[in-house]
Structures are given as structure tokens and as C-alpha cells.
Amino acid sequence: MQATTEPKARRKIGLALSGGGFRATIYHLGLTRFLRDAGILQDVSHITSVSGGSIFGAHLVLNWNRYNGSDSEFDAAAAELLAFIRLDIRNRILRRFPLGLALRAPRRLLGLSNRKLTRTGLLEYHYERYLYGDRSLFELPETPQLHILATNLSEGRLSSFNRDGLWFIRRDSDHGFRIDRIRTGLATVPMAVAASSAFPGFFPPMVLTGEDVGARSGEFGRQSYTDGGVFDNLGVRMFHFLAKSAGVGGQPWDGVIVSDVGKPFQVQNDAQAVGLIRTAMRASDILMDRVWQLETETFRDTTGFVFARMIDVVDPLEDPTALHPEVQRQLPGIRTDLDRFSALEISTLVRHGYCIGRKVCRTLPNVFGTQLPASAPWVPALEPASGSKAESAEEALQPSRDNAEATRLARALQASTVRRIWSALLDFRDWTTYIYVPILVPMLVLVPYLSVKYYEYSYRMNQIIQSLAQGSRDVEQMSRLMEAVVPHFVGEKPQPLAADDVPDPRGFTILQDLRMIDLRPWFGASTGQDESYMYGYRRLKVRRDAGNTGNHAFRIRVLAIDENTQVRFPPQDLTPRVYARDVGTNPAGHKLVHWEVGVDLQKLPPGDTAEIIYEHQSPGLFVVEGFSSNTLSFSVQAETVELTRWILMPQGRQYKSFLLIRYPTGNPDRPENVNLTTKYLPEDKTILAFKLLGLDAGYTYELTWTYR
Numbered sequence: 001m002q003a004t005t006e007p008k009a010r011r012k013i014g015l016a017l018s019g020g021g022f023r024a025t026i027y028h029l030g031l032t033r034f035l036r037d038a039g040i041l042q043d044v045s046h047i048t049s050v051s052g053g054s055i056f057g058a059h060l061v062l063n064w065n066r067y068n069g070s071d072s073e074f075d076a077a078a079a080e081l082l083a084f085i086r087l088d089i090r091n092r093i094l095r096r097f098p099l100g101l102a103l104r105a106p107r108r109l110l111g112l113s114n115r116k117l118t119r120t121g122l123l124e125y126h127y128e129r130y131l132y133g134d135r136s137l138f139e140l141p142e143t144p145q146l147h148i149l150a151t152n153l154s155e156g157r158l159s160s161f162n163r164d165g166l167w168f169i170r171r172d173s174d175h176g177f178r179i180d181r182i183r184t185g186l187a188t189v190p191m192a193v194a195a196s197s198a199f200p201g202f203f204p205p206m207v208l209t210g211e212d213v214g215a216r217s218g219e220f221g222r223q224s225y226t227d228g229g230v231f232d233n234l235g236v237r238m239f240h241f242l243a244k245s246a247g248v249g250g251q252p253w254d255g256v257i258v259s260d261v262g263k264p265f266q267v268q269n270d271a272q273a274v275g276l277i278r279t280a281m282r283a284s285d286i287l288m289d290r291v292w293q294l295e296t297e298t299f300r301d302t303t304g305f306v307f308a309r310m311i312d313v314v315d316p317l318e319d320p321t322a323l324h325p326e327v328q329r330q331l332p333g334i335r336t337d338l339d340r341f342s343a344l345e346i347s348t349l350v351r352h353g354y355c356i357g358r359k360v361c362r363t364l365p366n367v368f369g370t371q372l373p374a375s376a377p378w379v380p381a382l383e384p385a386s387g388s389k390a391e392s393a394e395e396a397l398q399p400s401r402d403n404a405e406a407t408r409l410a411r412a413l414q415a416s417t418v419r420r421i422w423s424a425l426l427d428f429r430d431w432t433t434y435i436y437v438p439i440l441v442p443m444l445v446l447v448p449y450l451s452v453k454y455y456e457y458s459y460r461m462n463q464i465i466q467s468l469a470q471g472s473r474d475v476e477q478m479s480r481l482m483e484a485v486v487p488h489f490v491g492e493k494p495q496p497l498a499a500d501d502v503p504d505p506r507g508f509t510i511l512q513d514l515r516m517i518d519l520r521p522w523f524g525a526s527t528g529q530d531e532s533y534m535y536g537y538r539r540l541k542v543r544r545d546a547g548n549t550g551n552h553a554f555r556i557r558v559l560a561i562d563e564n565t566q567v568r569f570p571p572q573d574l575t576p577r578v579y580a581r582d583v584g585t586n587p588a589g590h591k592l593v594h595w596e597v598g599v600d601l602q603k604l605p606p607g608d609t610a611e612i613i614y615e616h617q618s619p620g621l622f623v624v625e626g627f628s629s630n631t632l633s634f635s636v637q638a639e640t641v642e643l644t645r646w647i648l649m650p651q652g653r654q655y656k657s658f659l660l661i662r663y664p665t666g667n668p669d670r671p672e673n674v675n676l677t678t679k680y681l682p683e684d685k686t687i688l689a690f691k692l693l694g695l696d697a698g699y700t701y702e703l704t705w706t707y708r
Contacts, residue, residue: 010043011040011043011254011255011367012043012045012252012253012254013040013043013044013045013253013254013255013256013257013367014044014045014046014047014048014239014253014255014256014257015035015044015046015047015048015144015256015257015259016047016048016049016053016234016235016236016238016239016256016257016258016259017047017048017049017050017053017054017056017057017235017259018050018051018052018053018229018233018234018235018258018259018260018261018262019050019051019052019053019054019197019227019228019229019233019235019261019336020051020052020053020233020261020262020336021051021052021197021199021335021336021337021338022052022055022085022336022337022338022339022341023052023261023334023335023336023337023341023349024051024052024053024056024259024261024336025052025053025055025056025081025085026082026085026341026345026346026349026350026353027259027261027310027331027349027350027352027353028052028053028056028057028259028261028353029056029078029081029082029350029353029380030349030350030351030352030353030354030357030377030378031257031259031308031353031354031356031357032056032060032067032353032357033074033078033350033353033354033377033378034353034354034355034357034358034361034373034377034378035257035357035361036067036068036074037373037375037378038358038361038368038369038372038373039369040361040368040369041067041068042068044144045143045144045145045253046144046145046147046239046242046253047060047061047144047145047146047147048147048149048160048235048236048238048239049146049147049148049149049196049228049235050149050196050227050228050229050232050233050234050235051196051197051199051227051228051229051233052197052261052336053235053259053261054148054149054192054193054196054197054228055127055131055193055197056081057146057148058132058146058148058189058192058193059077059080059081059131059132061140061141061144061146062132062135062139062140062189063077063080064141064144075380075381078380079380079381080131081131082346082380082382083130084126084130084131085340085341085346086340086341087126087130087340088339088340089123089126089338089339090202090337090338090339091339091340092122092126093119093122093123093126096122101117103117104117113212115206115207115208115212118204118206119202119203119204120194120195120198120203120204120205120206121194121206123194123197123198123203123338124190124191124193124194124206125190127189127190127193127194128188128190131190132188132189132190132193134188134190135188135189135190136185136186136187136188136189137161137162137163137165137184137187137188137189137192138163138165138185139189140162140163140189141163142163145162145163146162146163147160147161147162147167147235147238147242148160148161148162148189148192148193148195148196148228149161149196149228149231149232149235149238150192150195150196150198150206150225150226150227150228151225151226151227151228151229151230151231152168152223152224152225153205153224153225153226154221154222154223154224155168155170157169157170157171157231158228158231158232158237158238158241159225160238161184161187161191161192161195161196164181164183165181165182165183165184165185165187166181166182166184166187166213166215166220167179167180167181167182168180168181168182169238169241177241177244179241179245182215182219182220183214183215183216184213184214184215184220185213185214186212186213186214187212187213187214191206191208191212191213194206195208195225195226196225196227196228197227197338198225198226198227199226199227199229199336200226200227200230203226203227205224205225205226206224206225206226207222207223207224207225208220208222208223208224208225209221209222209223233262234258234260234262235258236256236258236305239253239256253304254304254367255304255305255306255364255367255368256304256305256306257306257308257357257360257361258305258306258307258308259308259353259357260307260308260309260310261310261332261336262309262310262311263310263311263332263333304364304367306360306361306363306364307360308353308356308357308359308360309356310331310332310352310353310356311332312356312359313325313328313329314328314352314355314356314359318359319355319358319359321355321374321375321376321377322351322352322355323348323351323352323355324403324406324409324410326406326407326410327348327406327409327410327413328352329410330410330413330414330416331348331349331352331413333413333414333416333417334349334413334416334417335416335417342416343382344409344412344413345413345416346380346382347379347380347382348409348413350377350378350379350380351377351379354377354378355377358372358373358374474514474539477516477537478516478646481516481518481535481537481648485518485520485521485535486518486535486615486617488533488566488617489566489568489615489617490566490568491565491566491567491568491578491616491617492567492568492569492577492578493578494567494578494579494580494595495577495578495579495580496579496580496581497579497580497581497594497596498581499581501581503553503554503555503556503557503596503598503637504551504553505637505638505639505697506548506551507544507545507547507548507550507551508542508543508544508545508548508551508554508638509542509543509545509638509639509640509641510540510541510542510543510638510639510640510641511541511542511543511609511640511641511642512539512540512541512641512642512644513538513540513541513640513642513643513644514538514539514540514643514644514645514646515536515537515538515539515634515644515645515646516536516537516538516646516647516648517534517535517536517537517559517632517645517646517647517648518534518535518536518537518648519534519620519623519647519648519649519650520648520649520650520651521533521534521535521651522534522620522623522650523650524620524625524650532619532620533617533618533619533620534560534617534618534619534620534623535615535616535617536559536560536615536616536617536618537613537615538613538614538615538616539611539612539613540556540611540612540613541609541610541611542554542601542609542610542611542612543607543608543609544601544604544605544606544607544608544609544610545606545607546606546607547606548606549606552600552601552602552604553598553600553601554598554599554601554612555579555596555597555598555599556596556597556598556612556637556638557594557595557596557635557637558578558595558596558597558614558616559616559622559632559634560595560616560618560621560622561583561592561593561594561595561618561621561622562590562591562592562593562618562619562620562621563582563590563591563592563593564618564619565593565595565616565617565618566616566617566618567595567597567614567615567616568614568615568616569613569614569615570613570614570615572611572612572613573610573611574599574600574601574610574611574612575599576597576598576599576612576613576614577597577598577599578595578596578597578614579595579596579597579598580593580594580595580596581593581594582594586621590621592621595616597612597614599612626704628706628707629704629705629706629707630704630705631702631703631704632647632702632703632704633700633701633702633703634700634701634703635665635699635700635701636695636696636697636698636699636700636701637697638697639695639696639697640694640695640697641693641694641695642691642692642693643691643692643693643695644689644690644691644692645688645689645690645691645703646680646687646688646689647687647688647689647703647705648686648687649685649686649687649688649707653686653707653708654685654686654707654708655685655686655688655705655706655707655708656685656705656706656707656708657705657706658688658703658704658705658706659703659704659705660673660674660676660690660701660702660703661673661674661701661702662674662699662700662701662702663699663700663702664698664699664700665698665699665700666700668700668702671702674692674701676690676691676692677690677691677692677693678690678691685708688705
């Protein structure tokens, strides 16, 4: 009688496909080809995938028999995936997204969802249209069991899209975890992969409702999902949850292969102060790198787990078919993007994944066997992209034997680290480009033309302003103030002024009274800061009236009242002088001084005019400080035809509103509103400026402004 033998138990292998954009998708394809050639792929029972790993994982499972079939069947399935990778998905989305903005409002009015018009929605559309079709999650096969992982932003937890629906991994009261399962009959594979690969920064979170996924009312609220790599970029954590939920003691898999496309964190030695967006992206990179480190440290010593790390270098002595070591070192730097990959990038990534897969499987001969294929890695046959120069994948097979060729390839791959956005933004193979060309071409012609015309206009206006400034000391002075704060200076020594010496304004008319007050270096008198001060500039155009034959001493009061006030006189035709007398102290104990500027107009013929200019600096005690306001008072001592005031607000502050009143000097109980003749710069709230005409002597004007 013929003896019978027990059938050999089948291996149970787990496969974790990490994230990393199309770089990860291609690398996983090469590793999977080795597993297929080694007879290991057919024993894979569970697959977890993240981001770029989900792009490949979903296609692998949906085409499981083809990937495990003959060489031609595998090649045909891989060709579909690689054709999708060479579509330039990211830029196709960039070109379509602005066009969809115009459709949002009409769709909202019709009660339709705009989810498919977002960048993430367009990503889902491309997955459905060009890779997976409209396949529901329940159409996934029972074996291998695929878990498409995404990060649930609403709960801050990991979620799994799989054949049974949607699993929520939640913590329980005992600091453990539980898996809550929700049936999602309308959730599709493209939807799940888009949620898993919605990389933060470019793709907004995918927002799903119970209606979108076909969940029962009350089971599924409005949920936001983003890249699974935010929680675990390797996908290994899910194996821990699966083992615990199955109630199996120990390791339920003979081995778990972790296809890891991560790379060491890039240190920035030239870090500078950056803006909000760059800081946020850098913080996201740090967070995801830390998650990668933690998951690697947690599972690398777990029995049966092997890490097929892309950053590892296969020694040519160990595997003569491997790429040149320098070429291997360049591969982890390839961009993690969803743009078009070249034949060289694809062939080298596939080959490296194949050789790394062989290397790690050799470390567990009791699981993966000792008779592993040693033949040259599989390299896909790639057709050149339409309209591009033919690319030969065979170029990637030479570097291990030719150092010169290795150098050339390494340099070419080094250029692959740069994201290609502007150079590939338009593509004449995509119909949307022909919408933008009629817009962009005229812009490319008009923008240089308008720039030249604007430059010519600005140059002419600048010449006019320069000419006006040369004839106007006021414009020149304002220009100086806008360029920089006037530094501290030492003024003229004042002459004493008797207590009963009061200026007589009769016989004089002030034709122009312009005053500029710069509060930018002033922090408030109450702060007590030594460096706090105000700067004032005043120009008076005074006429000695025709009937004035006896009064030739013109004096005018200075706003400053502090003993530390400094007054100086810019070069001018006449020689003004500064006068001062003590007037006591204020309640805070500051010594107060009355300051005046005067000039002898004896040699000025009656009816003629003279200019008087002075500058002053002081701590600013003459400004009354409120809770969020300031008040400035000035008196009109002589009849004034035109009065102009320019007040530059303190550094970093803007005024909200202001009020100008007047009252007879010494009688504040009789206030009157003042109508401004002109208000300057109404949109620039850092400068308060106005003009008044026809002012009578004997009035005090009080200006109060509040801050924003």
C-alpha cells in the first residue's frame, strides 16, 4: 500500500507597505516582484499600506492573480500602474483645480457636494478614472486582507479602510484599544486610497459623511482624513492591532516584511528665520520623522519582523546584480511626490527594491527558505513618454560594472530630489493646458510691457518729486523722516525769559504754520524710559504787517515743557533764538519750563515775509496720555492763514479715530467742533495729518486720537 504524507503547512506572511509618494509605490513594486519570483508573494495573507504604499497595495490586491501569474501577466499589471505614475497626477490636479472653483457655487445652490472638486477629490477622481475604476471596498478579496490606513483628524487616531468597511482604532478606559467596525457599503477603493495619500500641505483633508460612505444614520458623523503617515508611516502598528484583536497569543504570522521607504531626517545647517508656512511644514517633517523612529524602534526586534529599508546599501560582493553603491545612496533622496517619474528613476527604484527584498529574506531562511532566486532583478519595459526623448531602462543595469557610468547615473538621480513644479506645470498632452495658454501668452507679453511703462512712469514721477523736494524744505524734511528717525541732538543754549515777558503778536500775520511731530521713538512719558523722546519740526512763514512800524520782536511758543528739551535751528536767512523760564513742577515732580523761539524782524520791511524754522526734542510731557488715546493741545497766538499738522504715530501703532475741538485760550468750558479743510492720508493710519484755514488768534486747539 502506498504511503501517504501530510500536506506541508502553508506560510502566513504579512506585508507592510510604507508611505513616500510614487517613490514608495515604485520601490514596493520591485520588492513585490522579488517576492513573486521567490514564491513568497502567494503566501502573503495580510497587507497594510500607507500613502504611496496604498497606491500600490490597492492595485496589487485588486489584480492579485495577475501579479502572482505568469511573467507576461505580471508585466501587464505593472505596466498599468507605471502608466498611471507617468501621468503626472500632481500637475494634472493643479491645472484642474482652478477650473472647478467656478462650479462650486452653482453646485452648492443645487444641493450637490463639492467634495470631488477639492484637490483631494480630484486625486480620488484620477484613481478611479485611470487606475482602480469605481470599485467598492467590499470587492476587495478576502485573501490577502488589505488595510488601507489613514489618519482620522477628527479623533486623532488611526483608521483602516478594508473589505469589511471602516475600522476605527480607539483607546478604551484601561489604556488599551478597541476596534469599532462600521459597514460602509458605498466607500470605494479610490476614496480610501485618496484619504490615505492626502499628504498634508498640498492635499487638504478628505471630509467624508455618512452619505458618502453609505453608513447607517447615527453611526458615522462628519469625519476628516489625511495621510496615514501622520500616525504611522510604516503601517506596522496595524499588525499589532490585528494580532490583539484576533486573540491569538504570540505572533500569528511566520514573518512580516516591512517595505520601508523612509529616509534619515535632513538637518538644515543654514536655518534662518522663516515664515509660518515653512515653519509648519518643517514641524510636520519633524513629527513624521519621530513617528518613523518610534515605530522602527518598537518593532525592529520583534520576532519575525524584517525591515526592507530603502536606505540600506546592498554590497556588490553580496549581490553582484545590485546597483552601484553610490547610485543606491542617491535613491532615498528622490522626491516623495506624485508627479511624472522618468524611466531612469523607475528602473533604479524597482531594481533596488528587488535587491533589498532578496537581502532581507536571506536573513530569515527558516521562514522564506534557502533557495531564493539569484538572477538579475526584474526591470520593467518602459515606453518613452509621448513627445519625450526615448529613455532606456537598461542604462540602470550598468553602474555596478562601470564607475564612470555610475557617476553619471548618481548625478542624474541627485537632480531627482528637486520638486518639478513650474517646469512641468503646463503639458500640451493635457487638454486643460489649452485653456491656460490663451491667458498666459498675453500675460507673458503684457507683463513685461506694462512693467516697462510703469518703470518709465515711476521714474518721471520720481523726477517730479525730486524737483518739488528741491524747492520745498517741507517735502525734503518729510522724506528724511520717512527714511529714518532723527537721532538725539544737543540744542542751542536758551536765553533767560522774565516771568512778565509776554510776546506781543500784534502787527504780525502767520501765513503758513507747518508742524511735524514724530512719535515713533516715543514710548510714553509714563514709561520712564530714557531713550523715549519726541521730535518736532516747525516752519513758520510770518508777514510783518504794513502798519507795523514799532513791534519788530516776533516770538512764538514751543510745545515742549520739559527741562530736558533741546531746540536747534537749521540753516536759514534769519538767526532765531531760544528762550526759557521755569514754571514750577507737575504733580509727578518733573520740572517744567516754558520755551519760546523768537527772531528780530527789525530789518524786515513792513509788508514783507520771513521764514522761521526750528526743531526740538523732548520727553513729550505736553502730550496727555489716556487709556488708549493721546491728547495734544496747541494755541494760536497770532492770526494764521494756513495751519498744517503732520503727526507720525508711535512705532507699531495706528490711530482708529480722532477729534479736533477748539476753545478760547484759558476757557476750556466753551468747546467748539472744528471742521477740517483737508485730511491727508485717510487710509494710512500711521500718519495723522490735516490742514486748517483762517485761524483767529486767542484760541487753543485740542486734538485727541484713539488707537486701534
